[in-house]
Amino acid sequence: MHLSASIxxxxxxxVRKPPMKARLALAEFLLASGDLQASARQSVDWLARYAGVRxxxxxxxxxxxxHFLLVAEHGIxxxxxxxxxxxRDDTAHPLVQAMARTEPTGFARSSGVPSPFGRTAxxxxxxxxxxxxxxxxxxxxxxxxxxxxxxxAWLTRQLSSQVARLLxxxxxxxMRFGQERMxxxxxxxxxxxxxxxxxxxxxxxxEQTSALKSQFLANISHEFRTPLNAILGYTHMLLHGVTGAVxxxxxxxxxxxxxxxxxxxxxxxxxxDITRIEAGRMPLKVASFRIADLVDEVxxxxxxxxxxxxxxxxxxxxxxxxxxxxxxxxxxxxxxxxLNNALKFTPSGSVTIGATFxxxxxxxxxxxxxxxxxxxxxxxxxxxxxxxQLDDSPTRGYGGTGLGLSIxxxxxxxxxxxxxxxxxxxxxxxxxxxxxxxxxxx
Numbered sequence: 001m002h003l004s005a006s007i008x009x010x011x012x013x014x015v016r017k018p019p020m021k022a023r024l025a026l027a028e029f030l031l032a033s034g035d036l037q038a039s040a041r042q043s044v045d046w047l048a049r050y051a052g053v054r055x056x057x058x059x060x061x062x063x064x065x066x067h068f069l070l071v072a073e074h075g076i077x078x079x080x081x082x083x084x085x086x087x088r089d090d091t092a093h094p095l096v097q098a099m100a101r102t103e104p105t106g107f108a109r110s111s112g113v114p115s116p117f118g119r120t121a122x123x124x125x126x127x128x129x130x131x132x133x134x135x136x137x138x139x140x141x142x143x144x145x146x147x148x149x150x151x152x153a154w155l156t157r158q159l160s161s162q163v164a165r166l167l168x169x170x171x172x173x174x175m176r177f178g179q180e181r182m183x184x185x186x187x188x189x190x191x192x193x194x195x196x197x198x199x200x201x202x203x204x205x206x207e208q209t210s211a212l213k214s215q216f217l218a219n220i221s222h223e224f225r226t227p228l229n230a231i232l233g234y235t236h237m238l239l240h241g242v243t244g245a246v247x248x249x250x251x252x253x254x255x256x257x258x259x260x261x262x263x264x265x266x267x268x269x270x271x272x273d274i275t276r277i278e279a280g281r282m283p284l285k286v287a288s289f290r291i292a293d294l295v296d297e298v299x300x301x302x303x304x305x306x307x308x309x310x311x312x313x314x315x316x317x318x319x320x321x322x323x324x325x326x327x328x329x330x331x332x333x334x335x336x337x338x339l340n341n342a343l344k345f346t347p348s349g350s351v352t353i354g355a356t357f358x359x360x361x362x363x364x365x366x367x368x369x370x371x372x373x374x375x376x377x378x379x380x381x382x383x384x385x386x387x388x389q390l391d392d393s394p395t396r397g398y399g400g401t402g403l404g405l406s407i408x409x410x411x412x413x414x415x416x417x418x419x420x421x422x423x424x425x426x427x428x429x430x431x432x433x434x435x436x437x438x439x440x441x442x
Contacts, residue, residue: 022050023154030158036060036166040072043159048074051151053141055117059086060127060137060163068137073116080116098124099135106146117142125156129164136163224268231261270403277410284330284414286439288323291355291364298336299353302343309343312350321357324364326415326439331366334408334419338368338431341404346372349428357437363417366433375423383421384409408433415439 026046033039040058047053055075059068068086090096094113098105104125107113115122122142126135139156143149235258238246246254276282295315299306306313324331335353342351349371356365375383384405405419412419416436423429 022046026155027158030162033162034166036163037071039162039166040159043155043162044072044074047141047152047155051149051155053143053149053152055120055122055142057081057084057116057140058127058137058159059140060167061135071137076116084114084116095124095138095140099126099138101126102128104148106143115140123148123152125152127156127160127163129160136160136167225265228261228265228268232258232265235261267403270407273407274403274410277407277414282411282414284327284439286325287328288325289328290319291321291324291366292317292319294328294332294335295353295355295366298332298339301336302339305340305343309346311343311346311348313343313352314350315353317353317355321355321364322437324435324437326435326437330411330415331433331435334411334433335366335368337404337408338433341431342368342370342372342429346370346428358434362437363434364437366435367430368432369428369430371428374425374427375421375429376425377423380421380423384419 026042029042030039033042044053044056044058047056053074056073057070057076058072059070062069066087066089070081070084073081086093086095094105094107094111095115104123106123107115107121109119109121111121117140120142121144122140125139125141125148127137127139128135139152139159141152235254237243239251239254239258273282292315295317299313299315339351339353351371352369354367354369356367357363358365409419412433412435416439418434420432420434421429422432
């Protein structure tokens, strides 16, 4: 269904009337322009600015193509333009019929005519210059009333003359090339949109799987801790003679039970730490402290291991280092793990822990250096992965789950810091923890 529209001028409020200089400026531009697309582009922009038109399209006849060429548009997406195809020889199409008329044709919202405007009412105005027997194209503009706005009528006359003057073979070839580029661009956008949708679905699925895995590990670890604590409790009671005296052979066996149970409990605690960090449930407790005091505390806790190692273990740092404001317990956990690893992987030689303040970045750097076995270059980026061992073989000489360094890096990131490693096989390793002197609270 379409409504006939008259091109007779309709009085408009003064606020809608463009100044005469705006009309003169457009007329001068069109007169000087030799580019049809630039002329059409300037025209639809003028309609949007001075005639209150929200959406507009300029389409011209292409003798070498079965479709109209869309030359310029305003307020229309590239996808809508690419999907809007009019066969110029489709005489039953309402827009082809509208171009054959001498007067504009109005289409109401309920007309059902396919257009890139959706269900918005619009006018189809033939671009016919002077007494020409046929139109060279169509100007489509959205409208809120059945009459053609005087400014739209004026611009139509200017644009019709310009189209008739510039519609040459060279221009058509250029426009066909541009329209093909637009079609390809639209296809690429659609492919990217579909790929993004697939990736988004995969991301959500992975997040859900990761959440289920973390929940499972948290539940199973909690269930393991309960009987383990009971084992440790009863072992402690037996070792201290609560239920009676024990022989040396029994004490030796109980001591091994206690040692292995504590080792297993430490592994379970590592898994719980990983799941809490992944779930975002690891809180930060920010406090001010001195790194030197924390290092003294760590070395005191590891003193039995240090004595058994027969290594030269030293701390090198100034007592005047500035205070650091961050989660003390998490920094201690990182340093304890780094120092423990250095002791484990250093058969002979020395281990040094030092700290320096990098004033330019307001960063505290804590470095643990050893003269141990070292790490191959190709493995240095992998040692921070979950459950990653430097030696994955069943006959490896060192224990552990491979979670220690992974937890350290995650904790460092929580505190706004980093952990780096420098190492050479046979010469030792240096792990450096860098932390801002003031951490962000969460």
